[in-house]
Amino acid sequence: MSYAVEIEHLYFSYPDGTQVLKDLSVAISEDDSVGLIGPNGAGKTTLLLHLNGILRGEGKIKVFSREICDETLARVRRDVGLVFQDPDTQLFMPTVFDDVAFGPLNMGLPQDEIGRRVHRTLGAVDMEASAERPSHHLSFGEKKRVSVATVLAMAPRLLVLDEPTSNLDPGHRQQLMEILRGVSMTKLIASHDLEMIRVLTRQVILLSGGRIVAYGPTREILSDHQLLKSNGFFLLS
Numbered sequence: 725m726s727y728a729v730e731i732e733h734l735y736f737s738y739p740d741g742t743q744v745l746k747d748l749s750v751a752i753s754e755d756d757s758v759g760l761i762g763p764n765g766a767g768k769t770t771l772l773l774h775l776n777g778i779l780r781g782e783g784k785i786k787v788f789s790r791e792i793c794d795e796t797l798a799r800v801r802r803d804v805g806l807v808f809q810d811p812d813t814q815l816f817m818p819t820v821f822d823d824v825a826f827g828p829l830n831m832g833l834p835q836d837e838i839g840r841r842v843h844r845t846l847g848a849v850d851m852e853a854s855a856e857r858p859s860h861h862l863s864f865g866e867k868k869r870v871s872v873a874t875v876l877a878m879a880p881r882l883l884v885l886d887e888p889t890s891n892l893d894p895g896h897r898q899q900l901m902e903i904l905r906g907v908s909m910t911k912l913i914a915s916h917d918l919e920m921i922r923v924l925t926r927q928v929i930l931l932s933g934g935r936i937v938a939y940g941p942t943r944e945i946l947s948d949h950q951l952l953k954s955n956g957f958f959l960l961s
């Protein structure tokens with residue numbers, strides 16, 4: 725089997741000493757679609773930030789069989805597209821168009837291909853009409869949609885999304901789910917939106933206190949109400 729992600733014995737503490745990831749080992753198959761769930765502070769964002777080397781803990785992480793280290797970082801970052809929880813982290817150019825063009829430009833793509841990718845991905849997230857607006861004038865939900873476009877425009881092999889549906893209105897949440905269902909790369913999606921996880925993923929990793937508590941088929945994990953309740957999920961019966 726080919727793996728998109730292989731993590732062995734990952735430990736990570738922030739500089740202030742907060743230990744977040746504790747002996748975490750996990751593998752994600754290529755072309756799979758995996759949800760990452762867990763209570764606030766479980767370590768979901770911290771784990772995702774390791775996948776393109778923004779954070780570097782102790783242990784071994786391979787992405788598409790390539791171990792993350794200084795020499796492989798540039799290649800890893802081409803393979804892994806990370807949509808941050810906070811879109812302001814992702815958007816820094818003068819206009820929406822420039823923000824989405826930034827990645828493809830850095831990949832050295834020709835100008836006409838960059839233009840095509842920007843229009844296609846902005847169209848997909850329903851933001852094409854805002855292409856010439858400054859990103860910092862957009863609402864939070866609009867920024868969120870543009871930040872998804874910035875990553876889709878680079879056509880990564882692994883799409884990593886941190887809370888992609890937070891602050892989206894129901895229509896745009898549904899639209900984003902359809903976009904994500906339609907893209908074929910490997911996906912890892914951290915979210916508290918269990919309905920979105922149910923629709924979009926085949927496997928779920930449940931993280932709690934920096935450890936993996938369960939990893940299995942989405943329908944099994946999401947129907948194990950005892951497991952979910954004991955890990956901080958409030959479920960309406």
Ligand SMILES: Nc1ncnc2c1ncn2[C@@H]1O[C@H](COP(=O)(O)OP(=O)(O)OP(=O)(O)O)[C@@H](O)[C@H]1O
Nearest residue numbers: 738740742744762763764765766767768769770771
């Ligand atoms: N820069 C930092 N310095 C110190 N501690 C941090 C830092 N960033 C996060 N933490 C701590 O690490 C732990 C894990 O945080 P993380 O954001 O990874 O959790 P999460 O599962 O993504 O949570 P949420 O569901 O709230 O987004 C928390 O206790 C958090 O307070």
